[in-house]
Structure formats: C-alpha cells, structure tokens
Amino acid sequence: RKVDVSPKALTPYLGTNTVSWMDVQGLGSETILKQIGDIFKLHPLLLEDVVNVPQRPKVEDYNEQLMIIVQMVFSHPDEQGFHSEQVGFVLGKSYLLTFQEEEIEDCFDIVRERIRTNQGKVRQAGTDYLTYLLLDSIIDGYFPVLEKYGDRIETLEDQLVLRPNPSYLEEIYTVRRELLSLRRAIWPLRNVTNLLVREDTTLINPENKIYFRDCYDHAIQLLDIVETYRELASSLMDVYLSSMSNKMNEVMQLLTVISTIFIPLTFVAGVYGMNFEHMPELHGRWSYFITLGGMAVIAGGLIYFFWRRGWFEPFYATKKQESS
Amino acid sequence: RKVDVSPKALTPYLGTNTVSWMDVQGLGSETILKQIGDIFKLHPLLLEDVVNVPQRPKVEDYNEQLMIIVQMVFSHPDEQGFHSEQVGFVLGKSYLLTFQEEEIEDCFDIVRERIRTNQGKVRQAGTDYLTYLLLDSIIDGYFPVLEKYGDRIETLEDQLVLRPNPSYLEEIYTVRRELLSLRRAIWPLRNVTNLLVREDTTLINPENKIYFRDCYDHAIQLLDIVETYRELASSLMDVYLSSMSNKMNEVMQLLTVISTIFIPLTFVAGVYGMNFEHMPELHGRWSYFITLGGMAVIAGGLIYFFWRRGWFEPFYATKKQESS
C-alpha cells in the first residue's frame, strides 16, 4: 500500500548503498517540491523542467543526476481517445525520483508488484535497472493505446466503403489529430532511449545498457506503428472523398435517368396539348394510342441505353450490400 | 525609466569588468549606428547584418564578438495575426548590444525588472547570462502567439463541420501562411540555440551552457508545435473540401428527390392534357380521381424508395445541429 511520506524522511538513505525510489504524484505543492530540490540538490533548471508541463521528452545529464522526461499514456477500454501525463525521472546514484503530473492511475503497478514480491533481480540491481523497468512499463503502455487506433481505422474503413456518411468526417479528423499528438510523444522517445544507450554517464551501468537498447527497439516499433496508422488515416480521407463522390455520381445518375426519360415524353405530351385549330393528328381514331406507343418506345430505348452503359448497377450493388 | 544616452557615454565602461547592456531601438539613424560600430570595433559585415532587415536568424563568431540574430514575435489579444521584428545581439566580453528593428514594445521588460530589482543572479553573472535571459524571454514570447493559432484552428474545425462556408477558405489560407512565416522564424532558432551550446567561444562560460541548452529545448518544442499546427491546418483544408462536397451532395439530393417525384407526375398530367379527340380515359366518371390516386401511389413509392436509401437523413441531421 502507498504511504505518503515527507521528503525529509528520505535523507538518511542518501549516500548509503541502498536504492530508494520516491514517487511524487501531482505537481501542485511548491513547498514540497522545493524541499525535494534542496534535499537532492537539484539544479533549478532541472526542477523547472520537471514541474512545468508539458515538456518535450528528453534526457539531460546534470553530472550527479540524470533527468529523463517522458509522456505516459493510457486509455480506458470504454472511452475514446487517450489520456497522457508527463513523468519526470531523476536518476541519482542511490535514489530514483519520479514526478508524475497527476495523482491518477499510472502504469507502474507491475513494477511495484515486482518489488513487493521480490521478483526478478530488481532488488539486487541498482537505480538504472529500476529506471529501465519503469521506462519499459511506460513504453509498453503505448501499445494498447495504439492498437485501439488500429481498430478504429479498420472499423472506419469498413463503414466508409459500405455507407459513406458525413459524420465520419469528424471522426477521421479526430483520429488524425490524436495520432499526431501520440506521434509528438513517441518521436522524442526514440531519442531519449537512444541517448540512454549512448550516454557516457556513470549512473548507468554499461552492463545494463542492453536493457535500454531493448527500450529503444520498442520505441522504434512504436514509431513504426504510429507512422503506419497516420498513413492509413490519411488515405482514409481519400477513401471518404471518393465514397462521397461515388454517392454523388449515383444521385446524379438517378436524376439524369429520370429526367432524360421523362423530359422528351413530356415534350411530346405538350405538343399534343397545344390548341392550334389545324392539327391533323388530333383527329385520327388511333392517334392517342399511337402516341402512347411511341412514348413507350422512346422510354424503352432510353432505358435500354442506360442499362447497357451500366447506370443501373450502383442501385443493384447497394441493395445487395444492404441485404448482406 | 528609459534614458536616451549617446553611444559615446559608454566608452568609459569598455575594458572594465562591469557588464553594460545597450539596447538600440529602431535602426533609422545611420550616424549613431556608425558611431557604435566605431566604438565597439564592429566588423562592417556584422553591422550590415544587424541593420539590414530581415536577416535569417543566425549566430556568427567574430572573435571579439558573437553576433546573434533572431526574430521576436508578439501579438495583441484583440488582434489577429502577429507582429515580428528582428533583434540583433552583439555579445562582447564586458558589454551586450541589442539592436531592435522598431521602437515599439518588446518582451524584455521582465528582464529589465529583474535587473532593476536585483532579482536572481543577473547582476552577478556575465554578459552570457544576460544574453540567455533576453533570448529566453524572446523564445517564451513565441508560445502565446502559437497558442492563439491552436485556438483558431480548433474554432475553425468546429465551425467547418457544423456549417461549412466559403468565407472560412480565406481564413484557413491565412492561418497556413502565417504559420509558414512563424516556422521560418523558428526553424533557424533551433540552429542558433544549438550553436550557442556547441560553439567553442570564450564569450560563453561553459558553466552557463546549460542555460542555452534550456533555450534549445524550448526552440525544439516550438518547432514541434508549429509543425503540428501546420499539419492540422492542412488537414483543415481537407475537412473544408469534404464539408463543401457534403453540402453539394445534400443540394443535389434535394434537387433529385424533387425532380424525380414530380417529373413523372407532370408527365402523367401532360398526357391527359393532350387534345386528342379519342381518349377514352377522359370520359370516365372516376378517371380524374383514379389518375390523382395513381399519382399519389407513384409519389408515395418514390418517397419510400428515397427514405429507405437514407436520402432524407442529411435534412434531419442538419436540423438537429441547428437546434442544438
């Protein structure tokens, strides 16, 4: 269970060989932050970066400490979109400070569980290994979030082709905007993890760099996925536009078929509706029926013409889709 | 309060250990600029760069001096767009010259305040720290300007989806053009701040490089934001085009519905308006009512057909939006 401790309670552990992890949740209280800064001798710029959100994910080396800033994301299965908060790591020789932007849930629970149950080598290893575990759990937290967008894109695509609808327009835009902001969090992650592999610091045991290389690989994979989804989302817009233009074509074809068939017929009816005194056709015994027959022939010819050109197909096609 | 001094008044302070900051506002008077050039032994090319606006933001090392040129932006809350002017820094060992393009307001007031009230370490530190403070206040000045564009894009998006209108077209174009020119100011900023971190010059105390790294981080963040907004603004154009095409679809559907229903009916009316002598239907007792009934059946069938295909939906949808 979490215990709320005062920052001062940590002082005795500093300088010893133990590993202390202090997790600060919520950046509201300035006094506590100042206290922490004093106890751990944090550079004012470091503290500023950790506290002022949002910062761009980055790694900065302050000799005695290594500061890492990343974005943590998570999403609820029954909600759209995702939630993101900034996490700052301050990695010292014998302590690890983490600053979470908000006091809400995080993805560190599996790490806490590991520590409590003394699983793996976490209790034997140093602060760098702990940092890896936490960073890895943050990076792993991106995958389910991205997956949700993959599903949304797939669903959208199916719906767009079957029944294009203006309401999808806003959804496509939202997906694109959210992927854009995910990408803004993931791009620097690549840099951050790469720097942790390359960084020439005594705070990371060279033997443990292999773990950060693993993080780096996952960050690259995230990047891959987010870029792929962005391309798919942007070609969804093409699909949407094309679907709308198909629908318009269909509408125009219907209008044209109806108009083209009836306008000439109406003209013929109009001709024999004229009131000239001398219109020989009007007096014939069968004139009326001949005229009706002529009209039927014209209509039939036009219908055949349209049928040959395949103008009725969209109407069949859509019907079949609807029944399927 | 600002005091207007002659450049010559500064001569005694040159070569001493004090830090002098001279802020030249407006680049109009050539004599004064020449005087300054003589007193501080500025290279003709340096002076030219500082005076000829607009220059591309850059850092140049003239051994005894470091020249920095950046763009300063600000915007008024009640105005659209933003204002930009060039600021040139000439950083010497014991003096800092700043050349502002115009005599209007700048974003140095918080620095002036700090100096006056002797806040922080500004009075103890050298010209490099002062340069950092000024540069930082310029970079910080970009954030509110960018934020305004973020708001404008969001507002535009909402309006575009609700009620697309040609008048937004010009606004989108304006936002894109202004973001483009902001980007032109921000891109080289990244380079400038990066060079100040890497530059191998005696004019910047290695210990203070950490401050310029901070500037660099902020410049990167600006870049991130401006690129994101540019992408959003460019996908706004897609949204606009799609919205217009939706609207067109709606218009065409209305036309088609009306035409398709009435054109056949009008044809039928035309047929019975013909003046043939022998038209047996005309004489029936109930012919007229049977015809009217047939027309109603045709119309009803077509309305049902359109309703099934969802052609009336846009008209419901829009109504709901308007009432919400």
Place this chain on the structure above:
Amino acid sequence: RKVDVSPKALTPYLGTNTVSWMDVQGLGSETILKQIGDIFKLHPLLLEDVVNVPQRPKVEDYNEQLMIIVQMVFSHPDEQGFHSEQVGFVLGKSYLLTFQEEEIEDCFDIVRERIRTNQGKVRQAGTDYLTYLLLDSIIDGYFPVLEKYGDRIETLEDQLVLRPNPSYLEEIYTVRRELLSLRRAIWPLRNVTNLLVREDTTLINPENKIYFRDCYDHAIQLLDIVETYRELASSLMDVYLSSMSNKMNEVMQLLTVISTIFIPLTFVAGVYGMNFEHMPELHGRWSYFITLGGMAVIAGGLIYFFWRRGWFEPFYATKKQESS
C-alpha cells in the same frame, strides 16, 4: 526428412567444430524454449525478442551470439495478399538456431536440399555462410510477393481507365495497406543486412561479408520496388478520382444536353397550350406546322452547338472502347 528432436540432443555438439542447425517451428511450448535458452545460454532479453511476435527486424550482438530477427513472407498463387511470419536467428560459433513463428511452410527448402545433396560449399563453410543462405532465401522470397502487387497495380490501372467503378476503391486501399506493411518489413531489412556487413563481430568471417553485402544489395532493391509500387498505388487513387469525375462529367453533359434541348421546346408547346381567347397564331392554316418547324430548327441549332463543343465525344469514345 524432418526429425523432431529434443533440444538436449544437441548438447554433445556444442563446443565442437561441427556446425549444427536447429530449426524451431512454432513458438508455443514455453518449456522447450526455456530448455533451449538454458542449453545455449541465451540472454533472457534475447529469448524474449525471439518469442514475442511481432518484433521489428533487427540485429543484436550478445557477445557469444548474434541475434537476427526478420520477417519472412510468402504468398500462394491463387490467393490475394501475403502471409508473413517472424524468423529469429541465433548465430553462435558452432551452431545456428532459427525460430519460426509458425509450423507452416517456409522458404528454407532449397537450403535444406543443398545441405542434403552437399551442393556448393555449405557443408565446408561455417555458421555465418549458412546464415547467409537462409537470409538470402528469405529475401528472395519477397520478390515474387512484390511482383504480384506490380501485376495487381497494372491490372487495376487498365480497368480504372476503361471502366471506373466504385468497387475498385476498396481494392486500391487494400493494395496500399498491404504495401505499407510490406514496407514495414523491408525497411529494417536494409538496416539488418547493412549491420551484418559492418558489424565488428568474430561470428562472421570477414571473407564472408561479401555475401552479406549481396543480401544488402537485394534488400535495397526490394526497398526500391516497394517504394515505386507505393507511388504507383497512390497515383492510382488520383486516376480513380479523375475517372469518377470524368464519368460524372459525362452524366452531367447528357442531362444538360437533354434538358437544354427539350426545356425550350416544352416551353413553346406550353405557350400554345394556353387557353387565351385571343391568340391569333392558333387559327392560321399552317401555324401548327410552322411551330413544329421552328422547334426542329431550335433543336437542330442546339444539337449543332453541342456537337461543335464536342459534348457528344465521350459517348462515341466509350462505345468504341466497349466494342474493342
């Protein structure tokens, strides 16, 4: 013939100068994988990468072993799309482990055949040459898959120009999405093969690097092809949109021709259908025929006007195409 052996059976061969190749098909059984990990002293992270699919193709050096992860693709001639599975190589001094994601067919048969028939120098060479052969067979497996997309794009293009149809829209989208995922497999392949050429490891004989350079060349060629196809597929979307807009133009032209010809004529008929008492024209002997003649002149003039502007061309053109 394949024999299913237990991992332990391999122990005696370790440390000898022979070359053992163990092909693990299907990653289901955790106990066997753990056994293998113990026997070959695999790093936990290595095992994790090999087992957790999908990983991004990569090369990682674990001193005693070199891990290579790639994607293998194949497609059946009578199916659309392609199949992909992950293959992990663990290259030791005297052994080569390959981990295939699934127990289905692979493209290693030609290598197996070579070993069985003692073709080439495979039996004389070390594990690095064997790795080359397997990697090469995987890379070669991409070419027929890509070729199929080349054919599909060409077919699509022909069909789109001849008879544009909304049903192609989904196909274009599918081709783009599948090329995108092929590209995701091929891009890192370039990196992997390049690293194998450059990697400073004792596990690859410098003399054999020439073979990996060959793989690298093929990977580049794959990349070239996949990028070209992606561009072609994306310009197919342009072709599709243009074709649809041509079709719409054609529809509108027909509607306009018919309406423009008949609407004025119908108006004329309407005028002489009015019931005014005093309409002198109605009583003339030849009025009716003069009116009909006038109508014919108007219709002829309009037809000539449309013919001169080439509005009938699309109808000729399409007819010719259909008969060809």
Place this chain on the structure above:
Amino acid sequence: RKVDVSPKALTPYLGTNTVSWMDVQGLGSETILKQIGDIFKLHPLLLEDVVNVPQRPKVEDYNEQLMIIVQMVFSHPDEQGFHSEQVGFVLGKSYLLTFQEEEIEDCFDIVRERIRTNQGKVRQAGTDYLTYLLLDSIIDGYFPVLEKYGDRIETLEDQLVLRPNPSYLEEIYTVRRELLSLRRAIWPLRNVTNLLVREDTTLINPENKIYFRDCYDHAIQLLDIVETYRELASSLMDVYLSSMSNKMNEVMQLLTVISTIFIPLTFVAGVYGMNFEHMPELHGRWSYFITLGGMAVIAGGLIYFFWRRGWFEPFYATKKQESS
C-alpha cells in the same frame, strides 16, 4: 567604357602581382575560348564545363584554379518571368576570368563602378575579394526576382478568393514551374557558397572567408524564401479548387432553388390542365384563385425553407463583394 581586348593582351600581366579581371561575354567563338584556355592553362574539362550550358552550379578545384559555376537571374519590371544565364568564374592567383553565357546585361555594373571609382578595398584586395563582390552581386540579384513572385502570389490569392476564374489556373501552374526552376538554381548555390567557406585552397585568403560566409547566409535566405513561395503557390491550387467548388455549389443551389420551387407548381398547373370530363374543381367560382393562392403558399413555404438554411447567402455575399 568597355574595351574589347584580345585574350593575348593579358599575357604580360600573368605571373605579376596585379589582379586582372577578364569578362568573356557570349560563348560563341570557339577559337577565342581555345586561346584563353591555352594562355591560362585551363584543364579541358574545366573549359567544357564553362562553355557547355546549362551546367549545375558547382565549385571545382583544379589546383592552380578554382572554377565556380552559378546561374545569374534578372527580370524586367514590365515583364513576367525571369531571365537566367550561366556565369563561370575561373579564379587564379593573379587573375579572375568570368564567362557569361550571353552578351546581354549583367548585374556586375555596381562592381565595375566600384573598381572605376576606387571605392572600398576592391583595388587593394586580391582576386578572392573580387570574386566575392561579383558572387554577392549575383546572389543579390535573386532577391528582386523572388519578390516579384511574392507579389504575384499575393495578387493571385486576392483574385482567387474574390472572383475565381479558370484563367488563373494557367498562371498558378506557371508560377509553380518558374519557382521550381528558380529553386533548381538556388539549391546548388547553397552548396557552392558553403564549399567556398570550407574549401581548403590557397586561392582564397582565410581572412576573406568571412565574406563567403556572408554569401552563404544570403543563399540560405534565398532558399528559405523560394521554399516558402513554393508552399504558398501549392496551397493556392487548393484555394483555387475550393473556390471553383464554391462557385459550383452556388450554381447548383440556384438551380435547385428554382427547380424545387417551380416544379411542384408546374405540376399543379398541369393537373388542372388535364382534359378529364369530370373534374369538379374546375367549375368552382373561386377555384382558380384558390389554386393560385395555394401555389403562392407552396412557393412561400419553400422560399422560407431555403432562406432558413442559408441558401440565399452566397448571392448576398457576392453582391456585397462586387460593390465593395
């Protein structure tokens, strides 16, 4: 005043400490070029590059000489487009040869003026400074040309929004094509000037490199501007397409309004124009006026419906624009 001298007249000055500048205008006469090649011992490849136009701007070091090839552009205020010609520099220890493609005007006059009036340090400095002056005057010549395109884009944008017109289509395309060819001249300019700063040659005094850095800055600025204009020109196409689609919408709305109002009314008129014997409405005293009244009610209702949906707005809007 220019004097036409024979190349041989220069021989005495070679090897002395004087600086000779020979400006060859027009590349027609092969004999003279061969003569020059012999006198100055030019490498055949160098001569070929200077003479064969167009070459890509570049710098090449031939030990005794440095060859620089750039494009010079200028435009007349009363002409559209721009003029470009190739200028080749051959920079030797004591001489500078310039080869201009054509005998027309160039932008070297201000340099000639400076030499004649002995302004600045041009007469004291070496061939490198003279090269800088000439190169700088060429680069400065790009700015007014680019500015003209900036003006054209701005004018086009205003016109496109106010009154879209197909004739602008060609102009946009022309602007894009010309900016593309300007860009082709400017991109390598960046490289050329950068090489002149970095190049390790005895022909350029290290002290004068500062001048070439200035050229480099200007080249970067040119690049910036040309890329910005290209983006603006390409978003002009979007604006054009949107404007055309707005106009189409407007046209369709008018058609739909008119049709939707009159088609039902015409139908009603058609009904009462039928010749059935038994149509009770026809005989009422007020039937005609009731029918007319009903028609007015229908029309009024439809007009109200369209007015509520804002379909009349574009017609007001455009009117206001035209009167403003």
Place this chain on the structure above:
Amino acid sequence: RKVDVSPKALTPYLGTNTVSWMDVQGLGSETILKQIGDIFKLHPLLLEDVVNVPQRPKVEDYNEQLMIIVQMVFSHPDEQGFHSEQVGFVLGKSYLLTFQEEEIEDCFDIVRERIRTNQGKVRQAGTDYLTYLLLDSIIDGYFPVLEKYGDRIETLEDQLVLRPNPSYLEEIYTVRRELLSLRRAIWPLRNVTNLLVREDTTLINPENKIYFRDCYDHAIQLLDIVETYRELASSLMDVYLSSMSNKMNEVMQLLTVISTIFIPLTFVAGVYGMNFEHMPELHGRWSYFITLGGMAVIAGGLIYFFWRRGWFEPFYATKKQESS
C-alpha cells in the same frame, strides 16, 4: 567492324601492359560466361550480379576487379517511352569487360570511333579512362531521353488548359510511371559515380578521378532534371483535375441558365393552360400579348442577372480560344 572472338583468344593479353576491352553482348550463353569467369578469375557473386538482370546500379570492389553495374537507356525519336538495358563493367588492371543485357544497339559507338581513329588520349590511357569514356557516354544517353519527357509534359500542359479531355489522364499516368522508373535508374547512378571518385582502389588512377567527378556532376544534373519533371508531371494532374472541374462548372452553368430562364416561363404557360371555368385573364383582348410581354421581361431580367455575374464568360472565352 565487330569481330566475334572466343573468350580464350584474350588470354595472351592478360598480364601484359596492353589494355583489352571485351564487350559481351547478350547474356544468353552460360558456357561462354563460365569460360570468361574462369579466364578472368571472376568471383561467383560478381558473375551472378552481371548476369542476373535487373540489378540495382552499384559499384563493388573485388580487390583484383572493380564491378560497376548501370542501366543504359535510349529512345527512338519516333517512339514513345524508352528502352533500358543493364550494362556491367568489370574493370581489371589490363582489361575491361562489359556485359550488355541485349545484342541491340548501344551508345558506345562514339567511343569505338575514338579508339579506331585514335582520337584523344584513349589509346595512351589505362582501363580507368576507357571506363570513364563508356560511363560518360551512357550518362549522356539519358539527356535526350529526359528531354523527350520535358517536351511531352509541355505539350500536355498546353493541351490540358486549352481542351481538357479524359484521354490525357492515361498519358499523365504513363509519363509519371516512366519518370519513376527513370528515377530508379538515375538515383543509384549518383551513388555509383560518387563511389568511383571516393573509392580507395588501385584500379583507378588518382589523376583520372577528375573525370569521374565529371560523371558525378552529370548524374546530379540528371537527378535534378528527373525530379523537376516528376514535380511538373504531378502538378499536371492538378491542372487536369482543375480543368475537368472547370468544364463541369461550365456544363452546370449552362444547365442552370437554361433551366432558370425557362422553368418559370413554362410555369406561367402552365397556369394559363389550366381549364378552370372562371379565369378572368383569359378573356381580355390583349391578355395573350401582355403575358408574352411579361415572359419576355422575366427572361430578360434573368439573362441580365446571369450576364452581370459573368456566367456567359466561359462560352465567350472558349470560343475565342477555338478561333485562335
């Protein structure tokens, strides 16, 4: 005249100081290729690359030999498209082998002519200079091919603006596809020529590297041109789409003008065609003429309205173009 020699005939010349050039045309006969491989001690991978077409252009250093693979293109003036075949160079100390994919014409004739007539220094220089000459003739062969595309694009643009036509759609697509494949041949050419300049091999005399630098320059120029054409071809698509949409606008305007003028008039005619018993207007002496006059006024008003809005302009404009 060409003489067909057996590969063995070359053996005596190996190891001597002479320069032998063997041009293998057509890669059909495997025995001959194997013979050549044996005589010149070619690495199996080298032979494979030379024989298996298509390979990506590349340079590979096999200690004793340098292999260069490039694509040769040519086109016939009276044909569309271009022809491409692979050429492989194997550059040894005293011999040069060239492998042409097909036995058809090549662009080596000017080099053969030079050798025969002992022009230039080709007979004195080594195999590297000969390689340069052949490579240069291949690169020069790209220019006329590209030029043809430049002409086609220009012609297309003129035609598209004057008379847009769906048939151009396929041509634009073809131009884009062919430029794409030209680009695939040219991009690696840049790399190939660059490597020849930088390559640290004894087979190329450092003094002759200047010639390969010349090739490199030309390859860059090719790249420039092909990228420019690609951009132009892709903006042609925009022009096409815009032109089609202009044409559609024109069609719609005509339909709208005709409908808007005649639909109200037809309605009026319909009203007076009703058979109500009591329609006072019908009995007036001048009613008919007043009605006709009213119709004329309505029509005139609408025509004036359309003329003011410039809807008749496209019809004038196109007429002028057709007569010009």
